[in-house]
Amino acid sequence: MENLEDIRQMEQGADQALDATGLACPMPLLKARQALAALEAGQHLHVICTDPGSWRDFESFAAQGAHELAGRRQEADVYHYVLIKGR
Numbered sequence: 001m002e003n004l005e006d007i008r009q010m011e012q013g014a015d016q017a018l019d020a021t022g023l024a025c026p027m028p029l030l031k032a033r034q035a036l037a038a039l040e041a042g043q044h045l046h047v048i049c050t051d052p053g054s055w056r057d058f059e060s061f062a063a064q065g066a067h068e069l070a071g072r073r074q075e076a077d078v079y080h081y082v083l084i085k086g087r
Contacts, residue, residue, distance in 0.1 A: 004073060006071065007070075007071035007072070007073050007080070007082060008073075010044060010046070010070055010071050010082040011046045011071075011080060011082055013044065014044040014045060014046035014082060015039060015043040015044050015045070016035055016038075016039060016043070016044075016045050016046070017045075017046045017047075017048065018031055018032060018035045018045060018046070018047045018048070019048050020032070020047060020048065020049040020050075020051075020054075021048055021049055021050045021078065022050060023049060023050075023051060024051055025051050025053040025054070025057065026057070027051075028047065028049040028051050028054045028057070029054065029057045029058065029061055031047075032045065032047050032058070032061075032081075032083065033061075035047075036067055036083060036085050039085045040085065041085050041086060041087050042084065042085065043084070043085050044070065044082055044083070044084055044085075045082070045083045045084075045085065046080065046081070046082055047080070047081040047082075047083065048078060048079070048080055049078075049079050049081075050077055050078055050079070051079070052077075052079075054079050054081070055072070055074070055079060058072065058081050058083070059072075062083070065086070066086045067083050067084060067085055067086045068083065068084040068086065069081065069082075069083055070082045070083065070084050
């Protein structure tokens with residue numbers, strides 16, 4: 001995992017941002033899957049959400065191997081994830 005400054009730079013340079021704040025599990029992950037489907041391989045998705053369960057959900061999702069979790073951070077009650085679309 002990258003350091004905090006690297007993660008913030010990836011967030012700013014993401015090809016698409018998804019605001020999933022206020023959505024409960026499993027909606028942030030489902031919305032992220034939909035957004036990733038619209039991206040090209042190698043593009044970055046920045047997901048912002050408030051669901052504490054998303055920390056575990058996005059880690060498990062990336063471990064399945066289709067997409068990479070390039071970075072994640074928590075700021076107060078807001079969670080940020082940068083995913084890279086796989087093939």
